[in-house]
Amino acid sequence: MIIKEVYIKNFGKFSEQHFQFDTGVHIIYGENEFGKSTLVAFIRAMLFGMERGRGKAAAKDDFSRYEPWDNPNYYAGSMRFSCGGRTFLLERSFDRYTKHASLVCEDDGEELSVKQGDLEMLLGGITPLMFDNTVLVRQMSAKPGQELSDSLKNYAANYYETGGGEVDLQGAMKYLKEKQKDTERQLRLLDEKQENKRGKIRQECSYITQDMERLRQEFEENQQQYSESVREEARLRAQYEKEEKRQEKPKDTEETPGLYEKKSRTFLSAGIVGVLIGIAGIFWGKILARQDWFSGSVPLQLIGYLILAAGLILLCVGIVKRTAERRAFRTWKKQTVRNMKYESTDNEAECRRLAQEIRQAEENKKKQVWQREKLQSEWKEKEVRLENLHEEERESEISEERLLIEEDLKALKMAAETMEAAAKRLGRRTDERINDKASEILGAVTGGRYCRLQMSDNMDISVWDGQRRISLHCLSRGTIEQIYFAIRMASAELLGEEELPVILDDMFVFYDEKRLKSALKWLSDTKKQAIIFTCQRREAEIMEGRI
Amino acid sequence: MKFIHIADVHLGAAPDSGKAYSEIRPKELWDTLEQVIDVCEREKTDLLLIAGDLFHRQPLLRELKEVNYMFSRLTHTKVVLIAGNHDYIRRDSYYRTFQWNQNVYPLFGEEMEYIEFPELQTAVYGFSYYTKEISKARYDEVYACHMQPFEILLAHGGDEKHIPIHREKLESTGFDYIALGHIHKTEEIPETVKKQQILYAGALEPVDKNDTGIHGYIEGEINVQGVRTRKVACAKREYVPLTVTVDEMQTSGSLKAVLKKMVEEKGVENLYKIVLTGYRDADITFDTSHMDSYGNMIEILDKTRPLYDFAHLAEENGQNLLGEYIRMFQGCPENSTEYKALCAGVEAILTNMH
Numbered sequence: 001m002i003i004k005e006v007y008i009k010n011f012g013k014f015s016e017q018h019f020q021f022d023t024g025v026h027i028i029y030g031e032n033e034f035g036k037s038t039l040v041a042f043i044r045a046m047l048f049g050m051e052r053g054r055g056k057a058a059a060k061d062d063f064s065r066y067e068p069w070d071n072p073n074y075y076a077g078s079m080r081f082s083c084g085g086r087t088f089l090l091e092r093s094f095d096r097y098t099k100h101a102s103l104v105c106e107d108d109g110e111e112l113s114v115k116q117g118d119l120e121m122l123l124g125g126i127t128p129l130m131f132d133n134t135v136l137v138r139q140m141s142a143k144p145g146q147e148l149s150d151s152l153k154n155y156a157a158n159y160y161e162t163g164g165g166e167v168d169l170q171g172a173m174k175y176l177k178e179k180q181k182d183t184e185r186q187l188r189l190l191d192e193k194q195e196n197k198r199g200k201i202r203q204e205c206s207y208i209t210q211d212m213e214r215l216r217q218e219f220e221e222n223q224q225q226y227s228e229s230v231r232e233e234a235r236l237r238a239q240y241e242k243e244e245k246r247q248e249k250p251k252d253t254e255e256t257p258g259l260y261e262k263k264s265r266t267f268l269s270a271g272i273v274g275v276l277i278g279i280a281g282i283f284w285g286k287i288l289a290r291q292d293w294f295s296g297s298v299p300l301q302l303i304g305y306l307i308l309a310a311g312l313i314l315l316c317v318g319i320v321k322r323t324a325e326r327r328a329f330r331t332w333k334k335q336t337v338r339n340m341k342y343e344s345t346d347n348e349a350e351c352r353r354l355a356q357e358i359r360q361a362e363e364n365k366k367k368q369v370w371q372r373e374k375l376q377s378e379w380k381e382k383e384v385r386l387e388n389l390h391e392e393e394r395e396s397e398i399s400e401e402r403l404l405i406e407e408d409l410k411a412l413k414m415a416a417e418t419m420e421a422a423a424k425r426l427g428r429r430t431d432e433r434i435n436d437k438a439s440e441i442l443g444a445v446t447g448g449r450y451c452r453l454q455m456s457d458n459m460d461i462s463v464w465d466g467q468r469r470i471s472l473h474c475l476s477r478g479t480i481e482q483i484y485f486a487i488r489m490a491s492a493e494l495l496g497e498e499e500l501p502v503i504l505d506d507m508f509v510f511y512d513e514k515r516l517k518s519a520l521k522w523l524s525d526t527k528k529q530a531i532i533f534t535c536q537r538r539e540a541e542i543m544e545g546r547i
Numbered sequence: 548m549k550f551i552h553i554a555d556v557h558l559g560a561a562p563d564s565g566k567a568y569s570e571i572r573p574k575e576l577w578d579t580l581e582q583v584i585d586v587c588e589r590e591k592t593d594l595l596l597i598a599g600d601l602f603h604r605q606p607l608l609r610e611l612k613e614v615n616y617m618f619s620r621l622t623h624t625k626v627v628l629i630a631g632n633h634d635y636i637r638r639d640s641y642y643r644t645f646q647w648n649q650n651v652y653p654l655f656g657e658e659m660e661y662i663e664f665p666e667l668q669t670a671v672y673g674f675s676y677y678t679k680e681i682s683k684a685r686y687d688e689v690y691a692c693h694m695q696p697f698e699i700l701l702a703h704g705g706d707e708k709h710i711p712i713h714r715e716k717l718e719s720t721g722f723d724y725i726a727l728g729h730i731h732k733t734e735e736i737p738e739t740v741k742k743q744q745i746l747y748a749g750a751l752e753p754v755d756k757n758d759t760g761i762h763g764y765i766e767g768e769i770n771v772q773g774v775r776t777r778k779v780a781c782a783k784r785e786y787v788p789l790t791v792t793v794d795e796m797q798t799s800g801s802l803k804a805v806l807k808k809m810v811e812e813k814g815v816e817n818l819y820k821i822v823l824t825g826y827r828d829a830d831i832t833f834d835t836s837h838m839d840s841y842g843n844m845i846e847i848l849d850k851t852r853p854l855y856d857f858a859h860l861a862e863e864n865g866q867n868l869l870g871e872y873i874r875m876f877q878g879c880p881e882n883s884t885e886y887k888a889l890c891a892g893v894e895a896i897l898t899n900m901h
Contacts, residue, residue: 167868171899176891381608384639388559388604401846411887419892422871 001083001122002529003043003501010074011045011094012038012066021501025523025530027539036533037138040505041066043531044136046079047119048128049101050094063094080106083122083498088112090119124498131500134492137485138505169423173416180412186405194396201393208386215379222375226368233361240354243347264325268318274311278304430494431455437490438483444522445482445515453486461487478510485519501529508532508539517542548667548697550594551587552765554728555750556580557633559610560603562754565818567842568784575783577613579752582781583764584617587624592766593667595624598728598748599631599676599703606634611645619648626651627662627671631703631728635676642675654701663694669769670694672722673701680708687713691721697769703728705747717745724767724774731758736765736778744774752782756820756845759786785817786845792825795854799834807840821847829853829894852881853890860893869896 006019013035019028030036041062052063068075075095081088087106093099101114112118126134281304289297439453442463452464461483462471472480485507492500502523508516520542523530532539557576564572587595595618602610618626628651636642642655652662654673661672672691681704691698700722704710709729717725725745733749748765750758762782768775789809793802802823810819821844823833835847857873864870872892879885 167896168899168901169868172868172892172895175895175899179891179895377608380639380641384605384607384641387637387639391604399846400848404848404850407884407887408891411884412891414884414888415892415895418875418888419868419872419895422868422875426866426868426871 001081001498001500003079003081003531004087005080006039006043006046007078007080008039008042009076009078010068010070011042011077012068014038014042015068015070015074021529021531023527023529025520025528025532025543027532027534027543029534029537029540032535034535036535037505038066040136040138040503040533042077043079043503044128044131045094046077046090046092047123048131049092049114052096067095088122090114122498123500124496126496126498126500130495134488134495135500135502136505137488137503137507169419173419176412176416176419180409180416183405183409183412187402187409190399190402190405198393198396201389205386205389205393208382208389212379212382212386215375215382219372219375219379222368222372226365226372229361229364229368233358233365236354236358236361240351240358243351243354246347264318264321266318267314267321271311271313271315271318274307274314276311278306278308278311280304281307434487434490434494437493438486441486441489441522442483445486445519446479447514447518450479450483453483455487476510478512478515481507481510482515482519499528501531503531503533505533506535508534509536513538513542548594548669548769549590549592550596550699550724550767550769551583551592552596552598552724552726552746552748552767553580553583553751554598554703554726554748555600555631555731555754556597556752557600557603557750557754558614559606560754562752563756563818563845564784565843565845566839568818572784576752576754579781579783580614581617583751584621584624588621591623593624594664594669594671594699595621595626596671596699596701596726597626597628598701598726599629600633600728601628601631602634603754604633605637605640606642608641608645611641615645615648615651618651621650624650625664627654627673627701628652629654629673629701629703629728630675632676632679632681632709635679637677659689661692661694665695667697668695669697669699671699671701676703681710682708684711684713684716686710686720687716689720693721696771697724698722699769700725701728702726705730714745718743723769724776726765731755731762733760733762733778735761736776738775738777740773740775742773744776746776753784753786753818756786756818759788759820761785783816785814786820787813787817788820788822789813790822790824793823793827793833793851794825795828797827797833798831799837802833803838803840806838806844810841810843815841815843817843819844823847823849823851825851826854827851829855829897852886853894855890855893857889857893869893869900872896 002023003021005021008014008017008019010016019039028036028039045062045066050063052061066075074093076091076093076098078089078091081090089104089106090101091103092101101119103112103114103119104110105112132138282301283304285297285301285304288300435452435454438455439451442453443451450463450465453461454464454469455461460471462469463475463479463483464470472483475483489502492502508519511519516538520539524543534540556579558580559573560576561569561573562576563569568575584595586592601614606614630636630640630642630653634640634642636655636657642653647653652671653675654660654662654671655675657674657677659672659674661670663670670692672689674685686700686702686704689700691700698721700720702710702712702717702725705712705727706729712727723743725743727745727747730747731750731754733747736746744767746765749760750762751764753759753762761780762785763778763780766777766779789806791802791805791809797805806821810817813819821838823835827833833849833851835849838844838847861870861873864873873889876885876889879889
């Protein structure tokens with residue numbers, strides 16, 4: 001692409017200005033504030049358009065910066081350029097009301113559409129950022145940005161690309177990442193299903209454990225009840241035995257009146273003996289009285305009478321006592337018989353009741369034993385079931401489906417890694433080409449001082465002066481700018497399908513005369529269209545001197 | 548002497564049976580056992596031999612009562628069983644205490660024992676599992692004691708962890724019939740008469756999706772001529788492995804129709820394991836989650852490969868990423884993970900080519 005003519009209707013400080021260009025190197029000399037940067041911005045705006053920013057940023061953007069002071073309504077211009085042997089006229093109007101762009105082929109009058117991307121096609125698909133990173137070198141921004149590195153990578157992916165179209169490396173990587181995420185989600189879903197199944201088992205386990213706990217409690221209660229029943233039964237049995245004994249041998253609660261009878265009997269027998277002795281004494285006295293030889297018969301008879309009297313008295317007392325005793329005994333007997341009658345009825349009832357209660361207690365015991373057995377068997381059934389469930393939980397087989405998805409995931413990871421590796425491999429080849437090209441340019445510019453330039457993936461740059469490798473930060477500002485220039489020019493050649501004009505805005509400030517001469521020579525030798533803006537006379541002098 | 552030999556009934560299991568049959572499947576295992584018992588009763592079979600794994604896990608008391616009730620209905624047949632690795636006699640096993648009906652003869656000893664049936668001139672030998680696994684080849688040391696003219700061994704196992712079985716050793720044990728259990732898979736057994744037979748009955752009903760083939764029991768008769776056996780199919784369902792080869796014309800919809808037709812042909816009562824192979828259109832991925840027309844597909848494994856002409860693609864894309872990528876997988880076999888990665892990467896690049 002060759003810029004033929006630039007017509008600025010209204011742009012920044014310029015209005016109604018024409019600039020003519022041709023192939024080869026152009027040097028535009030101007031003092032500070034001449035408007036060099038404005039012209040550069042205009043060319044860029046013509047090629048890529050210029051959007052009005054929004055918000056705060058709008059105050060500082062190019063749109064506001066170059067908005068004409070006097071006639072904002074005529075914020076416009078045109079550019080004539082040739083491309084592929086044909087000449088085009090590109091007209092643009094930037095202001096917010098009449099904003100438009102038109103592109104016409106002047107050879108056949110064909111109208112092209114900027115909106116449909118016809119201009120982009122003519123530019124060889126170069127993006128504004130790539131443009132900034134290669135052919136457009138502005139003051140103080142010689143270092144190419146990250147965009148260049150990415151572009152180079154993408155470029156590498158398409159190296160020598162023939163049919164099929166252009167590969168978007170980042171897009172392909174993203175596609176793989178998304179697929180990987182999708183596959184991981186599938187795996188998770190599968191795991192969740194498995195986990196659900198296991199959760200169900202666990203839930204059932206916990207129900208069974210609860211049941212078992214309930215059974216255990218019931219069992220304990222049962223044990224307690226049983227031991228209570230046993231105790232109760234023992235107590236009842238003891239009581240029963242006692243009752244039974246009492247029935248056999250009723251207890252003497254009062255003394256029998258027999259002793260009194262004995263007393264009366266003593267009285268009676270003593271009385272009888274006294275009477276008999278008294279009678280015998282009286283008789284014996286009477287017999288002795290018939291025999292005269294005994295004079296003591298009267299006292300003897302008297303004693304006999306006394307004893308008889310005493311005997312009679314004792315007899316009487318005995319009889320009275322006896323009668324009283326008899327009466328007393330009869331009442332006691334009556335009483336006792338009545339008592340005994342009552343007592344034996346009570347005792348029998350008690351025994352019957354106790355027997356009944358003992359039977360009841362035995363019944364309870366039996367029931368409790370039966371219940372205990374039932375609880376035990378229920379508990380065991382639960383235990384077996386629980387153990388079976390635990391066994392089931394432990395058996396976790398990995399399904400073939402899962403294995404297949406796992407393999408998919410592995411394959412996707414492998415694909416991403418391999419793609420990265422392939423891109424790197426291609427990148428290394430591109431790097432080599434860039435490095436070769438840049439080395440060549442750097443060699444030309446530095447007059448052979450640095451013959452080899454090495455740029456790595458992450459834009460680490462070093463140069464080789466024939467003896468040693470020198471990294472960028474050890475070099476002078478001038479040399480660094482020359483290195484960047486070399487890389488930019490090499491990249492532009494590699495990346496751009498269409499050779500674009502090189503626009504250099506005050507870029508040679510740090511170049512010494514010798515290297516400036518070499519750089520200009522290199523530019524003119526390449527037959528590129530180069531537009532150099534400068535505020536020094538050196539460039540023009542050198543060029544004139546050469547001519 | 549007529550016998551029926553079954554094994555691996557796995558009562559209490561809930562086999563993988565797809566949406567349609569998962570609910571009723573556990574019950575079907577019981578139904579089929581009942582069916583076999585009906586056959587025993589009808590045919591006046593002398594012995595019903597159960598070569599282990601009657602239950603899938605430790606039997607519950609009520610399950611034992613159920614089974615015992617079934618056995619107790621037999622008026623002629625005597626039942627001999629052993630415990631296998633699934634229903635092994637654990638310390639708390641109900642097998643230890645259960646009171647079987649009088650026609651049931653469990654050989655539940657840990658060591659070899661036998662039971663004689665003089666009226667049948669038969670003795671049946673066997674022992675039971677007391678652990679889940681037995682890696683010792685215990686059947687290598689057994690032999691028939693010739694207590695009766697006809698001698699039968701009930702044996703369970705046949706893999707590394709469950710009593711490895713050496714057939715040639717079994718052949719020299721002197722048993723007329725060895726009723727094996729544990730291996731579920733069954734092969735066709737033609738009706739034969741031999742002096743000695745050693746056979747796996749296979750699972751009565753298939754209980755795992757890998758138990759493919761026809762399942763049932765072995766019917767046999769021993770007399771002085773030898774042992775005559777016959778395999779009888781009786782399982783209600785079958786696991787049918789189906790491999791379907793797709794071509795680049797196939798879409799999800801057309802594939803679903805193809806599968807539906809195949810299932811109809813092979814029986815909707817059966818359960819299917821489907822593997823898709825072949826080359827599909829590179830732009831199509833089959834939605835396998837919506838292809839189960841009858842709810843009887845246990846799994847559908849999509850092993851299809853996208854149809855790419857890698858050689859041509861590589862050539863056409865010589866030096867760019869696609870060409871480079873394809874070349875990095877050169878020579879990888881089609882069933883490898885690498886091949887899958889190759890397909891995935893090519894798909895990613897092609898969909899991102901402008």
